[in-house]
Amino acid sequence: MTLINRIRSLPRPVRWLFYFMAGIVVLAALYGVGRAVDVYLGSFYTGDRAPYLQMPAPDAMTLRWQTRTAERDVVRYGMRPDYLPQQVDEHAAAEEHEVRLTGLRPGTRYYYQIGTDDTRRYGDPSYWFVTPPPSGAPIAVRFAVLGDPGYPNPDQTRVRDAMLAWLAQHPRPGRPPLDLLLTTGDNAYRSGSNEQFQAGFFSPYRMILRNVPVWPIYGNHDARRRAFFNIFSLPAHAESGGIPSGTEHYYAFDYGPVHFVVLDTVASDLGRDAPMLRWLKQDLAANRQPWLIAVFHHPPYTHGSHNSDNRRDSGGRMFALRENVLPLLEQAGADLVLSGHSHMYERSTLLACHYGTSDSLTASMRRGPELERDRQFIYQKPARGAHNGTLYAVIGSSSKVDQGPLDHPAMAVSEAEMGALVFSVQGQKLHGVFIKVDGSVGDEFALLKVPGETVFSCD
Ligand SMILES: [Fe+2]
Numbered sequence: 224m225t226l227i228n229r230i231r232s233l234p235r236p237v238r239w240l241f242y243f244m245a246g247i248v249v250l251a252a253l254y255g256v257g258r259a260v261d262v263y264l265g266s267f268y269t270g271d272r273a274p275y276l277q278m279p280a281p282d283a284m285t286l287r288w289q290t291r292t293a294e295r296d297v298v299r300y301g302m303r304p305d306y307l308p309q310q311v312d313e314h315a316a317a318e319e320h321e322v323r324l325t326g327l328r329p330g331t332r333y334y335y336q337i338g339t340d341d342t343r344r345y346g347d348p349s350y351w352f353v354t355p356p357p358s359g360a361p362i363a364v365r366f367a368v369l370g371d372p373g374y375p376n377p378d379q380t381r382v383r384d385a386m387l388a389w390l391a392q393h394p395r396p397g398r399p400p401l402d403l404l405l406t407t408g409d410n411a412y413r414s415g416s417n418e419q420f421q422a423g424f425f426s427p428y429r430m431i432l433r434n435v436p437v438w439p440i441y442g443n444h445d446a447r448r449r450a451f452f453n454i455f456s457l458p459a460h461a462e463s464g465g466i467p468s469g470t471e472h473y474y475a476f477d478y479g480p481v482h483f484v485v486l487d488t489v490a491s492d493l494g495r496d497a498p499m500l501r502w503l504k505q506d507l508a509a510n511r512q513p514w515l516i517a518v519f520h521h522p523p524y525t526h527g528s529h530n531s532d533n534r535r536d537s538g539g540r541m542f543a544l545r546e547n548v549l550p551l552l553e554q555a556g557a558d559l560v561l562s563g564h565s566h567m568y569e570r571s572t573l574l575a576c577h578y579g580t581s582d583s584l585t586a587s588m589r590r591g592p593e594l595e596r597d598r599q600f601i602y603q604k605p606a607r608g609a610h611n612g613t614l615y616a617v618i619g620s621s622s623k624v625d626q627g628p629l630d631h632p633a634m635a636v637s638e639a640e641m642g643a644l645v646f647s648v649q650g651q652k653l654h655g656v657f658i659k660v661d662g663s664v665g666d667e668f669a670l671l672k673v674p675g676e677t678v679f680s681c682d
Contacts, residue, residue: 265416265448269318272425274337274345275432277456278463279355279403279478281329284436285456286322288337288345296344298322300335304348307336321456330356332399350433353399355478358464359512362479363649365395366403367435368518370563370618370644371442373411373423378641378660379622380427385662386643387431401645403478404428404435407563407618408442408489408520410451415442417450423622438485441472442520442563443537446489466506473499475506481648482512486519486548488562493543500547507555513606513672514648517552518561519544522617524581524633527565528625532580537564545578550681554609558653558670559646563619568640568657570666571633573602573612576681584632590679593635600635600668606651610679614670616655618644636666 230241272289286298293316301307311322320337327333332353336346356362367386372379390400411419424439425432445451457471465475465482472487484506491499507515523545525531531541552560553575573590577583590612594601604612615633620641629637641660646653651673657666 263449265414265418266450266453268417268421268450270421272421273429273433274335274350275425276352276434276436278323278458278476279352279436280463281355281357282327283323283325283462284327284333284352284354286320286324286335286337287454287456288320290318290320290344293318294320294339296320296337297340298324298335298337299346300324300333302331302333304334304351307334319453327354329354330360330362345433349430352434352436353402355402355463358477358479360479361650363395363398363647364402364479364481365398365400365645365647366405366478367401368405368407368561368616368618368644368646369428369621370407370568371409371566371623372406372428372621373409373419373444374622375412375423375427376622379423381660382621382641382643383427383431385658385660386645388662389645389656389658399434401431401435404431404437405518405561406437406439407518407561408440409444409563409619410439410442412444412622414447415445415451416448417454420450420454438476438483438518440485440518440520440563441487441489443489466502466509468499468502468506473502475510477512479648480512481514481516482510484515484517484552486517488519488521488540488544493540493547495547500551503548503551507551510555514653515552515555515557516559516561517557520562521564522562522569522615522619523549523560524571524577524615524631525565525569525617525627526581526629526631526634526637527567527569527617527619527627527639529565529627531631532582549578553613556608556611557613558604559655560613560615561644562615562617565617565627566619566623566625567617567627567629567638568620568642568665569617569629569631569634569637570655570657570668571615572635573604573614573670574633575610575612575679577633578681581631581633598667600666601671602668603671603673605675605677606672607676608678610681611677612670614655614668616644618642618657635668638665640665
């Protein structure tokens with residue numbers, strides 16, 4: 224008896240159940256195939272992509288760019304725009320290009336050109352970068368943070384231009400306007416495809432990306448396709464400082480006196496004994512830089528377009544962060560934690576030991592005096608110690624803003640405003656300014672380190 228005859232011989236209810244189940248299997252298979260094709264196709268972008276800078280180190284810089292057709296390009300570079308004596312030739316023709324320049328001098332401006340042997344694709348004098356200072360050097364550092372930046376629209380470019388205008392009004396003699404650009408994830412809406420990265424990230428920020436190395440944090444929208452880790456070169460092997468993580472999902476890097484820790488809160492296990500937290504413990508124990516800043520996509524505290532008190536929001540990742548990651552960061556004396564995901568701006572007071580929902584926040588979890596001077600919030604903490612105060616900033620509104628109650632008690636400032644954050648770290652002071660889309664200052668604050676060591680415990 225053939226299979227078809229066997230099915231026909233079944234009692235009618237069983238036969239209908241069989242047809243129903245078979246239909247579900249066929250639909251699931253079609254969906255799976257469609258999704259696989261979509262993810263695969265979403266990995267590609269077949270156009271030109273202007274140069275961007277990755278994995279800065281005192282003696283090295285990675286240049287990435289893309290060409291419409293396979294080309295075997297040449298990078299020429301040097302310390303004067305009209306004299307580029309050094310050259311790196313690519314070994315093979317490709318559309319996606321990656322060249323790491325090595326043997327560079329720390330804290331030095333280099334100009335570069337990209338092209339073939341006899342043409343220049345990029346390389347007027349506006350193409351330059353500055354290498355970081357030696358690790359630990361007590362040099363002033365300035366970096367910008369764009370939160371959830373990848374939704375292309377006129378407001379995104381207005382935020383960008385407001386930030387650039389503020390930087391132009393606050394020049395640093397002898398230094399570039401910015402040393403680094405960070406994001407807080409969701410760099411390409413809605414689904415992190417390579418084409419969306421071009422439209423939502425590389426096109427609008429191309430004038431910044433040619434000069435300023437970018438550290439793109441991995442957001443949940445980036446994770447919907449596989450383009451993110453193809454597009455970016457990230458330091459699995461401590462190319463920019465810290466302890467090697469062995470993965471591009473999480474890593475550390477240094478810039479002068481600042482140690483940055485980048486975590487993946489989207490796809491990596493946040494369990495206490497998971498590889499990411501085991502690596503984090505090692506990295507924090509080895510760190511000797513006086514400033515410690517952590518960056519990841521999901522916010523530990525937010526009452527914005529996400530709610531960190533809701534265990535079902537974002538798969539409970541905000542709970543896991545508070546319970547498992549924050550104790551490690553605060554134990555190591557973290558100064559600042561940056562995140563996005565909630566499309567607004569929220570910035571906390573100086574906190575420690577607040578690992579529960581917002582109703583568990585007590586006065587003893589607030590650290591340091593909070594002064595307000597000339598509309599600037601000023602906080603103080605001992606230069607060394609554990610659980611002596613961390614500022615938490617949620618910046619997810621650099622390309623759009625959503626609604627939310629904005630009443631988390633940990634926050635000193637909560638605003639449904641579009642904007643970007645710019646930080647400066649110099650000596651014993653970290654200074655932050657939230658530049659709103661209209662160019663006005665929405666929040667300004669400073670964290671001062673005073674001499675001494677205080678080790679608090681959360682018990
Ligand atoms: Fe997100």
